[in-house]
Amino acid sequence: xxxxxQLLSSGRLCRPDYTDRPGRPAYLQDYDRILFSEPFRRxxxxxxxxxxxxxxHVHHRMIHSxxxxxxxxxxxxxxxxxxxxxxxxxxxxxHVMAGTVQAACLAHxxxxxxxxxxxxxxxxxxxxxxxxxxTGLGAGISPDQRAEFxxxxxxxxxxxxxxxLEMGRREGGMRLSYATLGAFAKYPCTAASAADAxxxxxxxxxxxxxxxxxxxxxxxxxxLGLPEERSPKGLRWWRRHPLAFLVEAADDICYRILDLExxxxxxxxxxxxxxEILEDITGKRNREDDPQMxxxxxxxxxxxxxxxxxxxxxxxxxxDNYDSIMxxxxxxxxxxxxxKAPAFARLKEISNARxxxxxxxxxxxxxxxxxxxxxxxxxxxxxxxLKACNWEADRLLSQHGYWTQLVRAVDLDLRGVVDDYxxxxxxxxxxxxxxxxxxxxxxxxxTGQVPG
Numbered sequence: 294x295x296x297x298x299q300l301l302s303s304g305r306l307c308r309p310d311y312t313d314r315p316g317r318p319a320y321l322q323d324y325d326r327i328l329f330s331e332p333f334r335r336x337x338x339x340x341x342x343x344x345x346x347x348x349x350h351v352h353h354r355m356i357h358s359x360x361x362x363x364x365x366x367x368x369x370x371x372x373x374x375x376x377x378x379x380x381x382x383x384x385x386x387x388h389v390m391a392g393t394v395q396a397a398c399l400a401h402x403x404x405x406x407x408x409x410x411x412x413x414x415x416x417x418x419x420x421x422x423x424x425x426x427x428t429g430l431g432a433g434i435s436p437d438q439r440a441e442f443x444x445x446x447x448x449x450x451x452x453x454x455x456x457x458l459e460m461g462r463r464e465g466g467m468r469l470s471y472a473t474l475g476a477f478a479k480y481p482c483t484a485a486s487a488a489d490a491x492x493x494x495x496x497x498x499x500x501x502x503x504x505x506x507x508x509x510x511x512x513x514x515x516x517l518g519l520p521e522e523r524s525p526k527g528l529r530w531w532r533r534h535p536l537a538f539l540v541e542a543a544d545d546i547c548y549r550i551l552d553l554e555x556x557x558x559x560x561x562x563x564x565x566x567x568x569e570i571l572e573d574i575t576g577k578r579n580r581e582d583d584p585q586m587x588x589x590x591x592x593x594x595x596x597x598x599x600x601x602x603x604x605x606x607x608x609x610x611x612x613d614n615y616d617s618i619m620x621x622x623x624x625x626x627x628x629x630x631x632x633k634a635p636a637f638a639r640l641k642e643i644s645n646a647r648x649x650x651x652x653x654x655x656x657x658x659x660x661x662x663x664x665x666x667x668x669x670x671x672x673x674x675x676x677x678x679l680k681a682c683n684w685e686a687d688r689l690l691s692q693h694g695y696w697t698q699l700v701r702a703v704d705l706d707l708r709g710v711v712d713d714y715x716x717x718x719x720x721x722x723x724x725x726x727x728x729x730x731x732x733x734x735x736x737x738x739x740t741g742q743v744p745g
Contacts, residue, residue, distance in 0.1 A: 404451030
């Protein structure tokens with residue numbers, strides 16, 4: 294069984310002996326480091342569901358992350374208080390639990406590229422095309438390494454940002470606490486270990502760690518006491534941190550319910566339909582004839598009630614499955630086994646049928662794909678030129694030609710690029726870090742569009 298004393302460790306990545314300062318616990322510092330970081334700030338201009346929308350009330354990634362963080366804090370404190378009452382958690386640690394979930398939720402989308410999940414798919418499709426040709430960087434990346442580019446994963450990019458890229462690329466990056474990093478990791482495995490283990494566990498459905506960052510995650514996993522497993526080929530993966538299930542539930546609650554509210558806002562779903570679905574989640578009917586209440590008001594009130602009901606349901610599911618969660622054998626999502634599972638299944642069906650396939654959204658996803666393909670083509674050529682200079686950036690930039698201008702124009706970071714693999718990651722670091730509108734600007738620049 295995993296132990297909360299280890300699981301809530303305040304030790305920091307690459308600073309294992311760090312201890313809390315009076316009045317300034319590690320989880321609060323983690324929250325602040327994430328909140329004030331540039332990658333988090335960029336989430337304000339990244340798609341949640343509806344790309345490039347001008348409506349002020351449609352969610353973007355930053356608002357979604359902050360709302361998820363709020364829900365995560367509620368989940369953490371309610372679970373923590375229940376465990377204290379049951380004698381399973383030391384009194385006082387419920388606040389550490391809540392703060393840790395809150396910080397991890399704030400960071401949960403920090404690695405997502407522009408244009409939402411379609412952006413992830415576009416980056417993966419571009420690399421699949423590159424590897425099929427076997428040219429450029431594709432010639433020097435092994436088949437085992439290709440999977441982490443062909444199925445580009447924002448979760449793994451998020452760990453890379455927090456553990457390596459941010460804070461001047463110092464050792465350990467943001468140096469978040471082990472507890473927050475563990476709660477953040479929905480998929481504590483590399484692409485190679487996930488593929489070899491063949492999805493035998495909920496934490497293996499995707500991957501959350503790039504091969505080049507595995508040693509950093511292993512440090513956190515060992516400090517937290519996460520059970521380590523081996524795939525048939527002997528590749529490492531780990532069981533989830535128990536709080537990762539609460540982070541996942543907070544995300545599920547927010548994006549399922551609030552995507553529905555956004556659909557009503559932009560007109561993809563009728564407000565009456567949305568109200569009826571939300572009433573199904575709350576288990577209550579709210580059809581009072583109040584002349585002061587608009588449809589929008591009613592949807593907003595029902596949304597709040599639905600989130601509250603879903604939080605209660607997720608807390609109950611965690612407590613009902615506590616022993617298997619702590620043993621590392623729980624193999625599902627909390628909302629999928631909760632009392633609200635049928636309502637959330639219906640939400641998923643409606644999202645797939647009506648929201649994710651809306652015409653305007655589809656059109657803009659096509660635009661986003663073409664934008665990213667254009668950028669990746671151009672900057673891939675730059676990295677091929679760097680390869681021709683034997684990965685010597687100073688040599689490339691001393692030529693004072695087009696590539697020098699391009700690097701200067703976008704302030705591209707070439708540190709640490711020493712081979713095809715690290716070059717491919719530098720390329721995805723750059724492209725995935727873009728906001729939606731900055732991606733459009735760069736596309737226009739490299740295709741010769743005159744700035745407006």
